[in-house]
Amino acid sequence: MQHYLSLQDIDSLSQWVEEAKSLKAAPLQHKSLGAGKTICLLFFNNSLRTRLSTQKAAMNLGMEVIVMNFGSEGWALEYGDGTIMDQGTSEHIKEAAKVVAQYCDVVGIRAFASLTNKEQDEAEVVLNNFKKYAGIPVINMESSVGHPLQALADAITLSENNSKKKPKVVLSWAPHPKALPHAVANSFVEMMHLQDADFVITHPKGYDLNPEITKNTKIEYDQDKALEDADFVYVKNWSNYQDYGKVLNQDKNWTMTAKKLGKAKFMHCLPVRRNVVVTDEVLDGEQSLVIEQAKNRTYAAQIVLKKVLASLED
Numbered sequence: 140m141q142h143y144l145s146l147q148d149i150d151s152l153s154q155w156v157e158e159a160k161s162l163k164a165a166p167l168q169h170k171s172l173g174a175g176k177t178i179c180l181l182f183f184n185n186s187l188r189t190r191l192s193t194q195k196a197a198m199n200l201g202m203e204v205i206v207m208n209f210g211s212e213g214w215a216l217e218y219g220d221g222t223i224m225d226q227g228t229s230e231h232i233k234e235a236a237k238v239v240a241q242y243c244d245v246v247g248i249r250a251f252a253s254l255t256n257k258e259q260d261e262a263e264v265v266l267n268n269f270k271k272y273a274g275i276p277v278i279n280m281e282s283s284v285g286h287p288l289q290a291l292a293d294a295i296t297l298s299e300n301n302s303k304k305k306p307k308v309v310l311s312w313a314p315h316p317k318a319l320p321h322a323v324a325n326s327f328v329e330m331m332h333l334q335d336a337d338f339v340i341t342h343p344k345g346y347d348l349n350p351e352i353t354k355n356t357k358i359e360y361d362q363d364k365a366l367e368d369a370d371f372v373y374v375k376n377w378s379n380y381q382d383y384g385k386v387l388n389q390d391k392n393w394t395m396t397a398k399k400l401g402k403a404k405f406m407h408c409l410p411v412r413r414n415v416v417v418t419d420e421v422l423d424g425e426q427s428l429v430i431e432q433a434k435n436r437t438y439a440a441q442i443v444l445k446k447v448l449a450s451l452e453d
């Protein structure tokens with residue numbers, strides 16, 4: 140059974156990117172593959188792109204789609220084993236996951252990091268419990284530690300816009316008023332490790348991501364230096380990882396500007412705070428790839444669903 144929980148579920152990134160591009164060229168070529176199959180999309184958090192692009196991808200493959208805003212409309216779920224449920228939670232994951240699995244063949248789950256409980260977040264409690272009890276393929280639509288559908292769409296976008304054998308790609312931290320998760324940055328880093336590039340991460344001192352994820356990636360604390368001769372600049376805020384979930388820095392000197400970007404292409408997963416993360420000039424300019432990235436979310440989801448559907452036939 141093929142799950143899509145992290146980048147590790149991709150056997151060959153370059154092959155998946157090529158197949159996704161072929162789906163983009165003719166999105167309805169496998170319209171009968173998903174006939175009679177249903178996907179449930181469960182959202183514990185807000186979404187625009189993930190919700191619509193995953194639904195569109197499923198429709199392109201002929202699947203039926205059920206969407207539920209679980210966070211606001213479902214029962215509060217309990218994950219603990221043996222809990223006496225006389226507090227805030229109403230339903231145990233053991234029943235909930237098994238019940239959901241009776242209505243669909245595949246389940247997609249969005250469950251962001253709490254940013255308050257590092258241990259629980261890193262254990263991917265929501266995703267892993269659905270995997271454990273549902274018994275059907277689970278797709279990660281952004282979890283505590285990863286956003287592999289976004290990273291796959293980013294890989295497609297890089298491939299479409301790159302003309303060099305070894306492009307310079309920079310992941311640059313940016314300020315943000317809210318505490319944001321590490322998931323997008325983590326998956327982008329993992330995706331970059333799967334291809335040949337001169338990859339650099341730049342962020343203020345003390346804002347290091349999980350070192351188990353960044354591993355041997357080059358980290359340059361001087362943003363201007365990191366951005367020199369960049370071909371692609373991926374901008375993202377994340378809250379502090381060491382002092383978990385805290386906003387310790389909102390330095391506007393890290394905002395991406397046209398001057399800093401130089402000749403590079405600009406990338407961001409969206410939604411983006413204009414004139415905090417990046418200036419209007421960059422977003423409205425020719426070098427921005429953000430709308431293409433969002434478009435590629437459909438084909439990233441479609442290649443994942445195609446692999447998952449194929450695995451159901453095995």
Ligand SMILES: NCCC[C@H](NC(=O)CCC(=O)O)C(=O)O
Binds near residue numbers: 281319412
């Ligand atoms: N799925 C794309 C990003 C989702 C989330 N961003 C946010 O929550 C931004 C919300 C705001 O700007 O108010 C994140 O960074 O992981």
Ligand SMILES: NC(=O)OP(=O)(O)O
Binds near residue numbers: 189
């Ligand atoms: N990039 C992304 O995942 O967007 P949404 O949060 O709107 O789904």
